Amino acid sequence: MNFRLLWLGYTLSAFGDFVVPAALALAVVRATGSASALALVLACASVPRLVLLPIGGVLADRWSPRTVAIVADVVRAVVQLVIGVELVSGAFRLTDIAVASAIAGAASAFALPTGGPLVTATVPTARRPRANGLLGVSRGAAGVLGPAVGGTLVLTIGPGWAFLVDAATFVVSGIALSLVRVRFAPESRAAPLPLVSSLVEGWSELRRHDWLWTSLIAHGTWNLSAAVLATLGPLVAVHRAGGEAVWVAVAQAGAIGLLLGSLLATRVGAPGRFGIRPRRPVLWANLSLSLYAVPLALFAVPASAPWLVVTYGLALATLGFLNPVWESVVQQHVAPAKLARVNSWDMLISFAAMPLGYALAPVASSALGGDTVPLLVAAVLVAVAMTGTLFAPGVRNLTLRTDGGAGMPPITEPTPATDPAAVGRPRTATPETVGR
Missing domain, CATH: 1.20.1250.20 (MFS general substrate transporter like domains)
Structure with missing residues (x-):
C-alpha cells in the first residue's frame, strides 16, 4: 500500500506537469506573439530550479523528505491555481506568469531530490529496480498522454484549465503522500550540519x-x-x-x-x-x-x-x-x-x-x-x-x-508515532509519514 500511494502521487503530478508546457507556450504566444516573452517565462522556471537543487538536497537529507515533498506540492498547487484562475478569467499579465513560473521552478528544486530517499524508505532493496521502473513507466505514459490532453484543453476550453488540472494533481499528490507511513533505515538519520558543510559532504x-x-x-x-x-x-x-x-x-x-x-x-x-x-x-x-x-x-x-x-x-x-x-x-x-x-x-x-x-x-x-x-x-x-x-x-x-542481499538495511514495518510533534524535525528514531 505504501508504494501504491507513492506511485499514485508521482503519476498524477507527472501527468499534470506534461499537461502544462503546451498550455503555457500557447498562452504566452497567443497573448504576446513574442518568442522572447516565451523564452523569459521558460528561463524563469528553469534557472531557479537549477540554482536551488543542491539546497533542496540538503533540506531533504536534513529533514523528512515527506515534509519537503508535501510543502513543495502545496506551493506548486497554489502557483498553478493562481495562473489558471488568471487565464480563465481572461486576464494575462506576463509579469505574473514569469513570477509564478519562478516560484514553481524553485519549489520543484526542493521536490526533485526527495525521490530517491522516499523510494528507499518505502520499497525493500530487492524490489527497487522494479519500483523505479514503474515510476519510469508512469512518467513515460504521462509524456505520451499529457501533451495530448493539454493540447485538447487549450483548443477547446482554454489554456487556463490545463493549469487548474495541474494544481489538482499536486493537491491529490500531497494527500497521497500524507497517507504513507514507513520507518527510515537507521543509517539515514544524519545530524544537521551547516549549509555549506552539508553541500560539501x-x-x-x-x-x-x-x-x-x-x-x-x-x-x-x-x-x-x-x-x-x-x-x-x-x-x-x-x-x-x-x-x-x-x-x-x-x-x-x-x-x-x-x-x-x-x-x-x-x-x-x-x-x-x-x-x-x-x-x-x-x-x-x-x-x-x-x-x-x-x-x-x-x-x-x-x-x-x-x-x-x-x-x-x-x-x-x-x-x-x-x-x-x-x-x-x-x-x-x-x-x-x-x-x-x-x-x-x-x-x-x-x-x-x-x-x-x-x-x-x-x-x-x-x-x-x-x-x-x-x-x-x-x-x-x-x-x-x-x-x-x-x-x-x-x-x-x-x-x-536484485536479491535483497546488498545495499541498504531493510526497512522495518511502520509503527504508530510516539511523538506526533516529531514529524518534520531532523530525523530521529520516531516513525513518520513519507512520500514522493
Missing part, C-alpha cells in the same frame, strides 16, 4: 564513486547534445526532411520509446524467464546511451523521415531504460544519509548543460552556415563521452543486487 560522497561522477559528466554531455537536437531538429525536419509532420512523428516516437524503455526496466530483478539481471548495469546503460549519436548524425545528413523517426525512438528507449536502472544503482550504493544531496548534484550536473546547448546551437548554425556541422559535433560528443566512461573501473565493475 554531498559533493564528497559523489566524488567518492568514480562510476558516479564519470557517468554524470557523460550524462551532462548527452543532455547538451539533446538540447542541440531539440533546437536544430525541428528546422531540419521542416525545411529538409519533409515538413512539420516529420518533427511531430519524431517527438511522438521519442515519447513512445521512453515509455517502452521504462517498461523494459520493470523487468530488472523480476522473477521468471523474462526477468533481467544486468551484471554491469552502468556499463551497459552508458553504452546504450551512445546510440543517441545515430539520430544526431542522421539529422545532420539528413536521412529520410522513417530513419529519423525510428532511430530517435530507439535512442529514447535506451534513456527510458537507463533512468530507472540508474536510480536503483544510486539508491543501492550511495550512503542513505547523503542520498538526497547526491541526487541534487546528479540532476544539476546532468541538466546544467542543456541551457548552454539551447544557446550555442543557433549561434553555431549561423556561424557555420548550416545545421550539419553542429549536429555532427554533437553526435561525436555523445559517442565519445558515453563510451569514455568505460575507462572508469567502477563503471566496468559495478553490479546491481
Whole structure:
C-alpha cells in the first residue's frame, strides 16, 4: 500500500506537469506573439530550479523528505491555481506568469531530490529496480498522454484549465503522500550540519564513486547534445526532411520509446524467464546511451523521415531504460544519509548543460552556415563521452543486487508515532509519514 500511494502521487503530478508546457507556450504566444516573452517565462522556471537543487538536497537529507515533498506540492498547487484562475478569467499579465513560473521552478528544486530517499524508505532493496521502473513507466505514459490532453484543453476550453488540472494533481499528490507511513533505515538519520558543510559532504560522497561522477559528466554531455537536437531538429525536419509532420512523428516516437524503455526496466530483478539481471548495469546503460549519436548524425545528413523517426525512438528507449536502472544503482550504493544531496548534484550536473546547448546551437548554425556541422559535433560528443566512461573501473565493475542481499538495511514495518510533534524535525528514531 505504501508504494501504491507513492506511485499514485508521482503519476498524477507527472501527468499534470506534461499537461502544462503546451498550455503555457500557447498562452504566452497567443497573448504576446513574442518568442522572447516565451523564452523569459521558460528561463524563469528553469534557472531557479537549477540554482536551488543542491539546497533542496540538503533540506531533504536534513529533514523528512515527506515534509519537503508535501510543502513543495502545496506551493506548486497554489502557483498553478493562481495562473489558471488568471487565464480563465481572461486576464494575462506576463509579469505574473514569469513570477509564478519562478516560484514553481524553485519549489520543484526542493521536490526533485526527495525521490530517491522516499523510494528507499518505502520499497525493500530487492524490489527497487522494479519500483523505479514503474515510476519510469508512469512518467513515460504521462509524456505520451499529457501533451495530448493539454493540447485538447487549450483548443477547446482554454489554456487556463490545463493549469487548474495541474494544481489538482499536486493537491491529490500531497494527500497521497500524507497517507504513507514507513520507518527510515537507521543509517539515514544524519545530524544537521551547516549549509555549506552539508553541500560539501554531498559533493564528497559523489566524488567518492568514480562510476558516479564519470557517468554524470557523460550524462551532462548527452543532455547538451539533446538540447542541440531539440533546437536544430525541428528546422531540419521542416525545411529538409519533409515538413512539420516529420518533427511531430519524431517527438511522438521519442515519447513512445521512453515509455517502452521504462517498461523494459520493470523487468530488472523480476522473477521468471523474462526477468533481467544486468551484471554491469552502468556499463551497459552508458553504452546504450551512445546510440543517441545515430539520430544526431542522421539529422545532420539528413536521412529520410522513417530513419529519423525510428532511430530517435530507439535512442529514447535506451534513456527510458537507463533512468530507472540508474536510480536503483544510486539508491543501492550511495550512503542513505547523503542520498538526497547526491541526487541534487546528479540532476544539476546532468541538466546544467542543456541551457548552454539551447544557446550555442543557433549561434553555431549561423556561424557555420548550416545545421550539419553542429549536429555532427554533437553526435561525436555523445559517442565519445558515453563510451569514455568505460575507462572508469567502477563503471566496468559495478553490479546491481536484485536479491535483497546488498545495499541498504531493510526497512522495518511502520509503527504508530510516539511523538506526533516529531514529524518534520531532523530525523530521529520516531516513525513518520513519507512520500514522493
